[in-house]
Amino acid sequence: MNNKSSPFARIFLPHPDPTDPRVGNYFSEHAFKLALLRSPFVTQHPEKAHFFFMPFSINAMRNHPLLRSESSISDFVAKYVLRISTKFLFWNASGGADHFYVCCHSVGREAASKHITLRNNAIQLTCSSSYFQRLYSAHKDIALPQVWPRHSDEVLNPPNARKRFLHNQYKCWMENRSLRSLRQQLLNLWRNDTSFDIFSGHPSYPYEEGFRRSKYCLHVKGYETYLNLYRNLCMVRKHFKWHADPVSYDAFHMTAYQLWVRRGLHRLVT
Structure with missing residues (x-):
């Protein structure tokens, strides 16, 4: 694909500007490829490689005038x-199990749908937060951080700077006051209900024990919990x-580490 x-x-070449806002939630797909090419993990000797990268870009295919649709993309990938597999011996040596590709979003997960060996054997680096997504195999596939393009030096605003939560210290105090009232109302409502374990402060038993015997945990906290998450x-x-x-x-x-822990594959032929 050097032509x-x-x-x-452009489906196989690095994106000229992966920080372009139009890339949207496909940014990680392009960022991984660019980082890989500039990393020390690439070799010019394929017989020494632990993995083989299939560099097609789902995002580029979605915007290609000859492809675009999910069906056309999966046909192209197949x-x-x-x-x-016919031109190089490395795919057949492992049945594709030491090959990987990167995709983001729902269209990307359909890319392997028309090639059974690719779907079942190759490693999919995909922007997925769930082990239960269709065409995601937890024993081999890897969840890729889905990040939107933004300046790397952008500062994270603490919770008290977000208008959505807190406009100023007065509102912060008012919210804590209302939460105290809410906690008291919950105590009054459920304190005599034997199906609940209700306590203020730390329980008399380990948290692990409480989690094991409970269906859910209602943690009535306020600003301090937003602040802990932020930190x-x-x-x-x-x-x-x-x-x-x-x-x-x-x-x-x-992501490369997750690939590395999946390297224990022995090729069938050399």
């Missing part, structure tokens, strides 16, 4: 896999950031 004059070249988010944010030149522990390295 840049091919009408389908023909592409057929081509590499935790600041701590893990680096794992969801993409960089053109990969940085340790960023989204690319976290």
